[in-house]
Structure formats: C-alpha cells, structure tokens
Amino acid sequence: MLDHALIQFLKSTFPAEMSPGLIGVGSFGSEIRRFLLDSGCPDPLLCDPPLSRDCAEEQFDAITTQWGNGMGGCNPVMPDYETYLPKEALAKRCNWISVQVPYSCGGPDATSAVIDESFLSQCSPETVILCLCNPLVVAEDVKKDSRIHFFPQV
Helix, strand or coil: CCCHHHHHHHHHCCCCCCCEEEECCCHHHHHHHHHHHHCCCCCCEEECHHHHHHHHHHHHHHHHHHHCCCCCCCCCCCCCCCCECCHHHHHHHCCEEEECCCCCCCCCCCCCCCECHHHHHHCCCCCEEEECCCHHHECHHHCCCCCEEECCCC
16 A cells, blocks of 8 residues: 555656656556556556566467467457556656666666666656666666656655
C-alpha cells in the first residue's frame, strides 16, 4: 500500500497531459500502476525486461499448445498478456516516468545507471522522471538533471 507522503509526491509531479511510463512492474510498480489508473491517468507504458521475457515464454507456450505444429489452421485465443517495451520507447513516448527497480550491478538485467545520459537524451525537456528506488539506478553524471526527482527509498 502506498503511503500518504508518496501519494502526495506523485500527485505533485503530474503534468497536465499525462503520458505515464513505468520502469519496473513488480509488486511496487504494480501498486504505482493501480494508483495511476485510480487517479484517472492513462494506462502507463511498461518496461520490465525480466517480466517481458517471462511473458514471451508464456505466449510461446500458449501458441505451441494451441497450434501444435502450426498445420492445423486453428485460430488460437490468446490470453491477455502485457506489452513490455524497452526503456528507450518510454523515453520517447512518455512525459512522466517512474523508476522502481531493485538495484543490481551485474547480469543481463543490471539496473546500475539504468537512467543515464543516453536515456535522458531521448526524453523531452519537460519529461518528469521519478526515482522511487536506490539512487544508484541513476548515473552519477546525470543525478543533478532537473527532470529527475528522487523520493526517499521506499
């Protein structure tokens, strides 16, 4: 459950025309998403590489199960799957981006400096970026960028 201070912080950052995005859609990111939807905001674009891989594997399994070898000509009914995008797509399409990822400095899903100069260069000057996790997910050389707002670690 989101606490009052965080809710007030989130609301204070909402632009007039909201195009939200979430980087990290685990349990906390899902709470942020529900809050946005309950607040009347559009459904946010989502970025979560581990969940994206898991979803792709589930979709492949569902297609394989329903189509078999693909020769049956059936029309499978796909369950609802989330669409996950790369963070660069959020940078280009969202004007409000919330980042809530676990800090990790190694492996295929490293989050160390996930917000860096390359990411920021794709964002508009008006984009609001909220860091709701360990500040190490923001590269040191961009931490003073006025678009980035840090909330005490939640």
